[in-house]
Amino acid sequence: MAHPVIQNVQRILYYPAKANLYACLYPFKGIFYFLGHPWLFPLLRTRFVPAFLLSAFVLLxxxxxxxxxxxxxxxxxxxxxxxxxxxxxxVLGEGAAIVAILFEAFLVDESQVDVFDAVLVHKGHDDLVRQSRPVSEEHLNNPVLCLGKPTQPSVYGPFSFRQIAEFVILLPLNFIPYVGVPLFLLLTGYRAGPLQHWRYFKLRGFDRKQRNAFAKRRRLQYTFYGAVYLFLQLVPVLSMFFLLTAAVSSALWAADLETERRQQEARIQGQDYTDEPAGGVD
Structure with missing residues (x-):
């Protein structure tokens, strides 16, 4: 058994640092997952050309x-x-804010919902998705085709005027040499991170109090995830692609969280069962 000091160091430093690192990696896992699963490509194809032209026009x-x-x-x-x-x-930050207002917040959300739900289905959590839309079993090799039309309002991430306002207000941080850009990404990622799991919160049936409590327990993870997500949004003319891969990454993270939650519940139920006194036969 590990020494108490080592256990405290692991609990206070090692495990949080490990969780934050994993959170930073999810956006990149989303990119590779998207590229490795062609059934996601049609969701990009229908939006890519107008998004590419708009982003190029704004940035130029x-x-x-x-x-x-x-x-x-x-x-x-x-x-x-x-x-x-x-x-x-x-300038890239200004362009990302303008494109978000003109295009992303209004026209991409439906595609992001489909991406998020399809990945959850592919990861074996179709029961979650069924709370919001029917999921057929006729196209087992293509989760996108399994998705029916939503039976209730489905939003991937709500349009947040506060987030856009903070994004614009914090842009002057780039005036600060060297540390300005990382500081800008972290402070804007603080709010952007939890918004990427808005769909997951809704599928879980969280109210505002539960949503805030869930995000608070993972505040640093969401902040670092949001910072990487926003950094990718600054890549010229590829913001649309990274928007969809962000939906993939948030779904992968949600699937891992859901798997972990269900495993913990199963362990607790198993402990409750084994702790019950054995009943004899009278």
């Missing part, structure tokens, strides 16, 4: 009209050329 105009003036302003505070790096992230 921002870089053409605003990049150099913003770099010149940042140069007042930066040295050794860091103004160019921070200026790039600043």
């Amino acid at each position: 105009n921002l870089f053409f009209w605003t990049y150099l003036p913003q770099v010149a302003f940042l140069a007042l505070f930066h040295h050794n050329g860091s103004a160019w790096v921070n200026g790039t992230f600043l």
Whole structure:
């Protein structure tokens, strides 16, 4: 048995750090999972062209009209050329906010719901999805085709004016040399992370109090996950692709959480059963 000091170090440092690292990796797991499962591709195909054109139009105009003036302003505070790096992230952040308002928040949500639900079905949690929509068993090799039309309002992530406002308000953090960009991503990820599990919370039937308590217990995990998610959103013209892979990653995380929860419940039930006194025959 481990020494109490070692146990405390593991509990306080090792296990939280490990959980935060795993949370950071989920966005990348979502990318590889998406690329490895072609039945998800049609959900991207229908949205990719308009999203690509819109993102390209917004970013080209921002870089053409605003990049150099913003770099010149940042140069007042930066040295050794860091103004160019921070200026790039600043413009990309502005572009991500504009694209989110014009396109993502209104036209992509349905596709993200389908991606999220299909991944849950593929991971064996179709009982969760059935609470919101029928799931057939006619297309076992294609979870997307198994999904029926939702029987109740289905939202992947609600449009959050507060999140958009915070995103815009925190953009000036990019003025700070070197640490400005990471700080911006972490502070905006604080709110973006839990919103990526809005669909999971609804399928679980959480009310606001339960949702906040669940997120609070995993606050750092959601913050780091949200920071990586937002970083990927800053990649020029590929924000639509990373939006759908984000839905994949959040579903993979939800599936792991659900599996862990059910295993814990099974262990507790098993302990309750074995702890019962054996009854004799009179």
